[in-house]
Amino acid sequence: MSKYAKKPDYKRVKLDMPFTGITSFRKYPICTDLDELDADFAIIGVPNDMTTAWRSGARMGPRSIREQSSLYAFGSGYDHEKDIVYNNDGWKIVDCGDVSIINGDVEQSHENTEEAVRKIISKGAIPIILGGDHSVTNPVAFALESHEKVNVVQIDAHLDWLKEVSGNRFTLSNPMRRMSELDHINKMAQLGIRGVGSSQKEDFDDARAYGSTIVSPKQLRKIGIEEALKDMPDGEKYYVTLDIDGLDASIAPGAGSPSPGGFYYDEVSEILEAVAKKGDVIGFDLVEVNPLYDPSGVTSQIAARLIIDFINFIIREKQLRSAK
Numbered sequence: 001m002s003k004y005a006k007k008p009d010y011k012r013v014k015l016d017m018p019f020t021g022i023t024s025f026r027k028y029p030i031c032t033d034l035d036e037l038d039a040d041f042a043i044i045g046v047p048n049d050m051t052t053a054w055r056s057g058a059r060m061g062p063r064s065i066r067e068q069s070s071l072y073a074f075g076s077g078y079d080h081e082k083d084i085v086y087n088n089d090g091w092k093i094v095d096c097g098d099v100s101i102i103n104g105d106v107e108q109s110h111e112n113t114e115e116a117v118r119k120i121i122s123k124g125a126i127p128i129i130l131g132g133d134h135s136v137t138n139p140v141a142f143a144l145e146s147h148e149k150v151n152v153v154q155i156d157a158h159l160d161w162l163k164e165v166s167g168n169r170f171t172l173s174n175p176m177r178r179m180s181e182l183d184h185i186n187k188m189a190q191l192g193i194r195g196v197g198s199s200q201k202e203d204f205d206d207a208r209a210y211g212s213t214i215v216s217p218k219q220l221r222k223i224g225i226e227e228a229l230k231d232m233p234d235g236e237k238y239y240v241t242l243d244i245d246g247l248d249a250s251i252a253p254g255a256g257s258p259s260p261g262g263f264y265y266d267e268v269s270e271i272l273e274a275v276a277k278k279g280d281v282i283g284f285d286l287v288e289v290n291p292l293y294d295p296s297g298v299t300s301q302i303a304a305r306l307i308i309d310f311i312n313f314i315i316r317e318k319q320l321r322s323a324k
Helices: 058-073 106-122 134-147 175-180 201-210 217-223 265-278 298-323
Strands: 041-046 093-098 126-131 150-155 185-191 213-215 237-243 280-287
Touching (some): 041 106, 058 126, 106 134, 126 298, 134 237, 134 280, 150 175, 150 265, 175 185, 201 213, 217 265
Parallel strands (some): 041 093, 126 280, 150 185, 237 280
């Protein structure tokens, strides 16, 4: 008999492969009722791309990110480059499914999004939002008001500071301006901004007048992450909004508005790690993943990896702070 002939008892062994089972994010447990939510992190999809101006399809983003995340349901959490084991034992991470999106009704869909995120926060969980186009950050921003004073880090190719689009104030082109108008939003850093976009010079002037730090990928590579975030306060609350087009179009082609000259995976991961060290992260969204333009799935895979990285960084920093 061949030495390879020994087989496991398949009646006792669960073959939990990436292509099997229910496709929750990273195969985390599922919560179907937010009223019953009991978790440290709550992942929720917002499949809404009704304000998209060019390439629609980001409504498919949450499902695609979940599918690609199943690849990372394995592993020990050991990072050999840093010689760190990311140990999430004892931390509850659940997938809450998707917000109810009413096709053709942007206003009600935003209302539903805000209500869901408010509920997650009220339950003491950190919301992780899967977009959807960048308009979904608008209702999320309102839901953050219970935190009172929140600093925001945006990773994006575009400033997203338009006053309105055809009379609409809550589109994918203006979430950062809307955030700046809220009393509970404090400092803001906008990283990755580059090229020619919808924002005019006046929008950049307004953002700088507000106090926002605006840094392109080229500038960040020259000055470093620490310098780019130097005006952001230490030890305070942070929210991160990550548009996938903040990454270079060569590695993230499946974006609503891909742009050359962007960040690479390692750079974005290092920014997220720096933010986790900077303060208390109270929420995060990743938006604009468009699987219709991502035939290999690489954009969704990078998105899933960045979400997992950030959760690991947040938990590790909480562990280190509690050990002091």
